[in-house]
Amino acid sequence: MINLNGNIVQDSEANLSVLNRGFAYGDSVFETIRVINGKIMFWEDHYFRMMASMRIMRMEIPSSFSPEFLEKEIVSIVEKNDLNEKAARVRFAVYREEGGFYAPATREIAYVMTVVEMKNSFYLLNTEDYEIELFKDHYVGSGLLSTIKSNNRAVNVLGSIYAKENDYHNCLLLNEKKSVVEALNGNLFLVSGSKIKTPPITDGVLNGIIRKQLLEIIKKTEDYELEEASISPFELQKADELFITNIAVGIQPVSKYRKKYFESTVAKNLLSKLNVKARLG
Structure with a gap:
């Protein structure tokens, strides 16, 4: 219906x-x-x-x-x-x-x-292999239109085809300044030690619902330091963890980008906090 x-x-x-x-x-x-x-x-x-x-x-x-x-x-x-x-x-x-x-x-x-x-009432951590790559054929504009969910998603469609043709689970999108903006289907977070970094809305980032929830969670967690700042592609392989967020899966850890393999400890911790917030909210 x-x-x-x-x-x-x-x-x-x-x-x-x-x-x-x-x-x-x-x-x-x-x-x-x-x-x-x-x-x-x-x-x-x-x-x-x-x-x-x-x-x-x-x-x-x-x-x-x-x-x-x-x-x-x-x-x-x-x-x-x-x-x-x-x-x-x-x-x-x-x-x-x-x-x-x-x-x-x-x-x-x-x-x-x-x-x-x-399938699931609450978010579960996907621990299966999840490999990503950059999609560089087209760029996301760092303007207000990129922050909303509209039917103009040609870059995401083409990036998804590229990922499927090359056996990647997802791709990261760049803006016209060559900064990493987000994944094809969600926001990106990068973990280095106790610092958690995510691109700012001004880079053309989708104003994601789970992104907003995690920003609130991280700010209240003493173990982590939050930074909203542009991410260079060169930072990706230096990170301890990468994870993608959206309303459907909650938090999706990235297991591999090029030759780098990642942990998922912080993603697991934040996912449990997100589920608590979802129950209360």
Whole structure:
């Protein structure tokens, strides 16, 4: 079942026009949301990021789009798919109503919510081999548009194809200044001793939900020193650990980059703290 503009319909009946602006121009933003036993994880952060994304895209935010209304819509579509007592992944996409060419005929929006089941209710540490490489064919712009989740993800698509063709599990993206920005599907953290480093939003980093949670956790943990600063590709092989974060997997440790193998001690410690925060939040 799919929520199409507030109407619950069968998958086969959830049809979008070929003139849909999300399809035609990438004129769309989205959130990937984790729902556990009917409870939305980190809902407030998702809500405010979606509202910020819509404002950046100059979309007209409906007066009905209150946190309470959208929370109810998300929980409802999870229940309609019989996943209210399981782990679910909801994709909440907002697109501008069709009309116009590059210049839209309207700023009004419509939305669609889809849901799939996830295996685990809480985050588990993946200790299997996880090798990464740099993707250098195209760059991420260090501007505001790179910080939101929009349908304009060509670099991520091409990077994913590159990773698959070369047997990598993931790739790291660079911005036009040749600084490491993030992974194809999440934010990057680098560990050297007690220092944990992650690129700043100003480098073109996606304003990730789990990134935000970890920044708060690390700042409250005396064992670690947090630094938000640009990361050079030369720093990667000098690190003790590298890990990637996103809402689906939580924390994914990197086991190998080129000739360097990495530990996952800090990633494991932070993952346990993240699960505690998720339960309480």
